[in-house]
Amino acid sequence: MEKLGKIASAPVSRRKMLAAGVAAGSASLLAATGAKAMIKVSQASVAYKKVATGDHNCGGCKLFEAPSSCRFVEGPISSDCSCRIWLNKIG
Numbered sequence: 001m002e003k004l005g006k007i008a009s010a011p012v013s014r015r016k017m018l019a020a021g022v023a024a025g026s027a028s029l030l031a032a033t034g035a036k037a038m039i040k041v042s043q044a045s046v047a048y049k050k051v052a053t054g055d056h057n058c059g060g061c062k063l064f065e066a067p068s069s070c071r072f073v074e075g076p077i078s079s080d081c082s083c084r085i086w087l088n089k090i091g
């Protein structure tokens with residue numbers, strides 16, 4: 001019975017993990033090809049935060065477009081912020 005409870009809650013976690021994986025994969029593909037995003041994703045869907053995560057900030061991300069936008073995430077983007085799909089500009 002205890003196992004059923006864990007199985008029943010698994011699809012939500014898998015869905016979130018899948019969405020995060022698709023977003024990261026799409027962002028990586030964009031960065032690798034240099035293509036422009038035709039449709040951008042919401043800031044909430046990539047957990048955009050108004051603070052940097054360690055040394056990961058938008059200014060150091062491959063998808064950042066100065067002065068204040070991102071190739072993959074919609075809305076104004078600050079170079080001091082970050083999100084879950086940060087891609088190192090160097091490398």
Ligand code: SF4
Pocket residue numbers: 027046048057058059061062063064065069070071072073077081082083084085086087
């Ligand atoms: S870290 Fe910033 S620049 Fe990089 S993908 Fe996320 S919002 Fe865009």
